[in-house]
Amino acid sequence: xxxxxxxxxxxxxxxxxxxxxxxxxxxxxxxxxxxxxx
Amino acid sequence: xxxxxxxxxxxxxxxxxxxxxxxxxxxxxxxxxxxxxxxxxxxxxxxxxxxxxxxxxxxxxxxxxxxxxxxxxxxxxxxxxxxxxxxxxxxxxxxxxxxxxxxxxxxxxxxxxxxxxxxxxxxxxxxxxxxxxxxxxxxxxxxxxxxxxxxxxxxxxxxxxxxxxxxxxxxxxxxxxxxxxxxxxxxxxxxxxxxxxxxxxxxxxxxxxxxxxxxxxxxxxxxxxxxxxxxxxxxxxxxxxxxxxxx
Numbered sequence: 001x002x003x004x005x006x007x008x009x010x011x012x013x014x015x016x017x018x019x020x021x022x023x024x025x026x027x028x029x030x031x032x033x034x035x036x037x038x
Numbered sequence: 039x040x041x042x043x044x045x046x047x048x049x050x051x052x053x054x055x056x057x058x059x060x061x062x063x064x065x066x067x068x069x070x071x072x073x074x075x076x077x078x079x080x081x082x083x084x085x086x087x088x089x090x091x092x093x094x095x096x097x098x099x100x101x102x103x104x105x106x107x108x109x110x111x112x113x114x115x116x117x118x119x120x121x122x123x124x125x126x127x128x129x130x131x132x133x134x135x136x137x138x139x140x141x142x143x144x145x146x147x148x149x150x151x152x153x154x155x156x157x158x159x160x161x162x163x164x165x166x167x168x169x170x171x172x173x174x175x176x177x178x179x180x181x182x183x184x185x186x187x188x189x190x191x192x193x194x195x196x197x198x199x200x201x202x203x204x205x206x207x208x209x210x211x212x213x214x215x216x217x218x219x220x221x222x223x224x225x226x227x228x229x230x231x232x233x234x235x236x237x238x239x240x241x242x243x244x245x246x247x248x249x250x251x252x253x254x255x256x257x258x259x260x261x262x263x264x265x266x267x268x269x270x271x272x273x274x275x276x277x278x279x280x281x282x283x284x285x
Contacts, residue, residue, distance in 0.1 A: 007083045007142045008064060011090065011135055015245055018131050022252045029259040033266065 043258070044251045052248035059241035063234065071234045083143045084217070084231060085238035091136040091161075092239070093246045095199055097129020098168060100250075102196040105189035119185035120261055122192060123175050124253040126168050128246060133165045140213075148212055157205040157213035164202055167195035181261070 067085035074081040104122035107113045140158065141151045152158065171191050175184065206215040217227055227235065 001079050003142050003146050004068065004079055004082045007086050007139045008068065010138050010142065011086050011242075012060075012064075014131065014135055014138075015249070019249060019252065022249065022256055026252065026256045026259060029256065029263055033259065033263055 044254070049248060049251050052244050052251065056241055056244035056248055059237060059244060063237035063241045066234045066237050071230050074231075077147055080143060080147050081231070082234075083139060084227075085234045086242075087136065087139045087143055088217075088235065089238045089242040090132045090139060093242055094129050094133035094136050094164075095203070096246065097125050097132055097250075098164070098192075098196050098199060100125040101129060101168075101171075101192045105192040108185055108189045109193075116181060116185065116261065117258075119181070119188065120257040121254055122185075122189065123172075124257045125250055126171050126175075126192065128249045128253055130165065130168045130172060131249070132246065133161070133168065137161060137165060153212055155212045156209040157202065157211050160198060160202040160205050164195070164198045167198055171195055181264075 063085050067082045071082055071085070073079045101122045104118040104125065108115070108118040108122065137158075140161070144153070145151050171188060174191050175188050177184065179187070205211060206213055226232075
């Protein structure tokens, strides 16, 4: 079952990390832009 | 030109749906669904691997469609280019997951992490092609020139999808063919595996849609930031020019 857990775990972790990266990039850009451009 | 921005409630609904169906899919796949006679417990990876592979196709398909809409003068809008870029990046994440989960499945079932099988090789090529597409998007150029050359590159890269999909029919491959064929009633899964596969498809499709909406928003912010940086640079150049001529 270890391979099965690894398959599920990798999928969840990769998607979660990617989502966090996208959210962080969005926040950084919003801070860099003037309020009327956000 | 009106600018489409996905509403906030949509991202919240997609996120909550992805989490709820994701938990259901994981519980079903790991503890409810039984092992199969052919692959034992490893068939539980069916909940994850086919959905991520299909959603990688979907990501690149959206990129190709948006690229066509950008290339056709009548439908040309910068937003199509932004959608193409956002979808390609999400597609690359799902394509990478396809290769990783496939490798994890292959090790216990085939005995190897990787083999130069037609399906696997074509999938790795698809991953490399769209990584190249993402690199091309970072090459400095005016927005229109960049969008046009990226759209052409996407339409070339997407030609690999039918090769990936039909590789198991066109060549003798270690990778198994499709487990389900609606046109062949004898080629089907049992109810428990069908439910697991459906839950996997629903949860990962919702996650894909959520990520695509988030990434599209960021792509729009990046475009605005780029435009603003260009405006600031041009104003600085004009100011320098005024100083030089002594105005």
